Amino acid sequence: MKETALQVLLVEDNAGDARLLREMFSKERPDSFELTHILRMSEAVAHLAKGGVDIILLDMGLPDGHGLDTVRRAHAAAPGVPLIVITGLDDEALVAEAMKEGAQDYLIKGQIENRALPRALRHAIERHRMQTETDLIRTQQMEFKDEFLSHVSHELRSPLTAIYQFVTILLDGLAGEVSLEQQEYLGIVLRNIKQLQSMINDLLEVTRVQAGKMSIDLQCTSISDAITYTVNTLQGAATAKGITLTSEMERPLPSVCADPTRVRQILIILVDNAIKFTPTNGTVKVQARMFDADPNFLVVTIIDSGCGISPNMTERIFERLFQTSDPALAGRRGLGLGLYIGKELAKRQGGQLWAKSAPGRGAEFLVTLPVFSLPNLIAPALKREGLREGPLTLVVTEIASQTGWLSDEVRAGQSQGVRDILQGCVQSDLDIVLPKMGSAGATELFFILAITDKIGGAAIAKRIRERLDACQPVQQAGLNATTSYRQIETIKRNGSESMRDFVEKVAAQIQELMNEEISSRMVVNG
């Protein structure tokens, strides 16, 4: 087999060192290596961008790059090309760092044997090829596993549906009278169906987490609503176990910037978990307050009077597939995915989830979520413009159903699409499409803060109208879209006023306008 010449890029500013290395190559067959010698890092990056290099020999001390920085830049310019660093010093720590940054091997100047260099190059390339192959196989296996899990979970749902349907048909007496004993046994079947269903859902959720496909729609979200919902949903399960489930909220609590569905999901996981691990006559309490350590966050704490967690386990319980060793719960275990999913959900919304506990004293789970702050949202735009006074315009788009009823399904289904269209109608580096500000009766409202005057606002509104009128999903769903705009009263920044105070003043005014828009629709729609 005829080998094509290996394209070697030598990046070395020292003429003497470069000559020595060249000589080592000259002893090889002329058609086996082709050497390109470059003196500067910047030129090397440009050369790598063109492609065609098989391996890089990189000096770590260049006029326009030094140490690990050179390795990072070379690796970034050509991540798929193996790299050998050349160093003047026998510095093991530095070399180890270089390897971490993606170098395959290292050579020390003055200690390179004649035939060793070409061999090192060939080995580096071979190692690199094997590594790439292994990575590829691993990725393929992961993808296959995800696909497999997703497929299996979906297929399991049809038979589960039929089982659920017929068990409930029997239980509800639709097929004749059921004795008390039969009712009890059917109840057991139903409970296990629910458990199987939640396992399937967990499996699907984990597949989504790992494939990075978990959808999160950040908006202005009420934490008290989420807590009330969770407590109401799980009150039955708590009472059935003789557990007192209560909530305690500091007032007034600010809203958080989070996905309401996902917040409920986290709280359900945690409260359900607390109920599971708390014995009869115990208590589970859900508390919400400002987070002492950081006023930009709110913290929800779930405290139970259960068996607690030993300190060395408080981190492990969040691992995927973690199972409790408590024999009392052996039969009622899930897949060990709930806390893992909860932690991932908290992280994706900019928060944290962790546990505190002492054995025998119950467990405490804490979840933080970022406080929704209009000033923080608009500050970058105002600061970037160095704005001292208007013009600012609030553009309002309203989506309403022709039938007068807008289901949560339609809201959720259309929201992202409309948001994308709005984003396409504004200057992304200037205007801000604000997150959802709350529910407005039978309509869905979208707000844009445009750094422009009335005329600019009118132009944006016109663009939005045209795009939404031509938007198939919106039209197909039988929705009416209307867009209006109103200039925000001229706001001046006083000479002595700090940027922060100014931003807060503007935010307060925008908030007031949005509240007006929202409440006017609440009145109209009863």
Add this chain to the structure above:
Amino acid sequence: MGNKKILIVDDDPDVRQGMYLRLKANHYDAIFAADGLTGMSEARKHGPDLIILDLGLPAGDGFVVMERLKTFPSLAVIPIIVVSGRSGQVNRQRAISAGATAFLEKPVDNAELLAVVRRALGEAAQPENPAG
């Protein structure tokens, strides 16, 4: 006034029958189809008040069915509830964009199904009593 007619399109015969019994107990009439093509012809033949539609179907999946129904003015107005083993935001959004009134994941809670059916039919909300 006669009972409202609901077309159930699902390829699983057990799921179809289970849904039929539940709807019948709540005073709805149900007709069936096991695949997309039959679903469309049954819709044209009977002009149901509501369609409960699975997504994974032989001979034209749920999305195809929704698209075809839209081409008949008399059928385009029938509300569609998608009930599917498929889940996730992508399927949900796609179904809603295609014109579905609601998207429910299998297995659907009886009370939830009936509430969604009533709302889609424009019936006044009643106290929850899934047993009918």
